Amino acid sequence: MANKGWSPNPAVNENIRLAKALLRDPGLMSALDRHGSTGALDGLIDRTSLNAVINGTNYFQFKTDKELFGEMLEHYNQLKGRFGRDLTVSDLRKLAGQSLTGDSPKDHLIQLAQEMFKRTNALNLASSGNRITQAMLRYLSR
Template identity: 55%
Template sequence: MSISTLDSPVPSSSTLDTSPHTPQAKRAAPSTPSSEGKNQANVNFNSREQASGPVFGDHQPPVNRGGDHHHAPHNHNPLAMASVARHPTFLEQFKQWVSQWFGGCRPPACPPCNSAPPRPHPTIGRPHPKPDYSMQSHEQLTQALLDNFKAFTGSAHAKHMTTRDIRAMANRQPGNDPVMNNNIRLAKELLNRPDLMQALDRNSGTGATDNRFSKQDLRDALNDTNYFRYQSDKEIAGEILSHFDDLARRWGGKISIKDLKKLASQPLTGDSPKDHLIQLAQELLSRGNLLNAMDRNGDGKLSEWEIKRLSR
C-alpha cells in the first residue's frame, strides 16, 4: 500500500508536462529532476514578487522571468547565458555612473574639468578696511579723528585731546587690532600735516594755539569752509600784503579795521577776486592775536610796514 501511494504522483508528471499552464503544473515543476534547481528559484522569486515587490538582485523584468519558467530546460544554453551576462546589474551601472561623475574631477586633486581657474575660498568674517589716509583730505582726517576721539584720549569722559595724545598714538607699535592699527596710521598722517594740526589747535576767536582741542573744536573745523583756514599767521600776513593796495584805497597807505569788518560781513558773490578778499578779511578777523599784532598803535589802522614784518 505504501508503494502505490508513493507511485501515484508519477503519472501526474506526464499530465503536468502536457498542460504546463495549469496551477498544478506550477506546483509540480520542482519535482522534475532535470530542472529542479532552476524552477525552484523561479517559484521562490515569484512568491516574493507577489508579496513584497521585486528583489533588486534580479534585474530582469517579470515578463522575462515568466518566460524562463516555461522554458527552464533551455536556460543551460551557453549562448543565452552569454547574452544575459552582457547586461550589467543595476549596482554595477550605479558604480560606473559614480566613477564617471566623481572619480576623475576631484577639486583637491586636479584642476576643474573645464580648465577654468580655481575659485578662491570664501573668507570667514569680513576683513576690516585699511584706508589710505595719505590720499584723504584735511576734512576726512578731521572726521576720522573725531570718530576716534575716545581711542586717542583713552577715556570716554575726556573733554580735550592734546597734541601729545596724537604723538603717543603715532609712536605705538601695530598689533593684532586692525582698528587700533588704523588709528596709529591716522596719527602718523596728522603729524605729517602741520597746517592741519595748527588749524585744529587754533582758537576760533583769537587764533591762539594751546596744543589741545575739544570735540567742538573739531566740529567747528569741519563746518569752516574758508579758503584760508589752513594757512598759518605768516601766510595770512603775506596774503594781506599782496592785496594791500586793494584793501587800503580809502586810507592812503593803511588798511582800516572797520572797512575789513564791512567787507567780511558781505556774502559771497560768485566773483572770484571779490570773494577772495571777503574770505581773507573774515579769516584775519577770526585771528584776534594776529590782527592786534598788525595794529600795534591801536588806532584801528594797519600799516604796510607792520604787515610786512609779520609776513617774514
C-alpha cells in the same frame, strides 16, 4: 599715539596710522588745533575743531598767521578803502561784514578779512591803533 608700536587690535592700528598721517601734514594739524572763535592755536583737537575743518568753507582757516599777513600784504591796495593811505581795522571790519558775492577775487578778500577777525591776536599784532601798515605786514610775514 604715532610713537606706539603696532597692536593686534586693528582699531588701535588705525589710530596709529591716523596719528602718523596727521604729523606728516603740519598745515592740517594747525587747522585742527585752532580755537573756533579766536583762531589761536590752543593745543586741543576736539569734535568742534574737526567739524570746523570738515565743514569749513574759508580757504584761510588752514593758513598760519604769517601766511595771512603775507596775503594781506599782497592784497593791501584792494583791502584798504579807496581814499585811505593805509589799511585800517575799520576797512577790514566793513569787508568782513559783507556776504560772499560769487565773484572769486572779491570773495577771496572777504574771507581774508573774516579770518583776520577770527584771529584777534593776529589782528592786534598787525594793527597800531586803527592802522595796519605795509611795513608792519612785511615784517610779520617774514
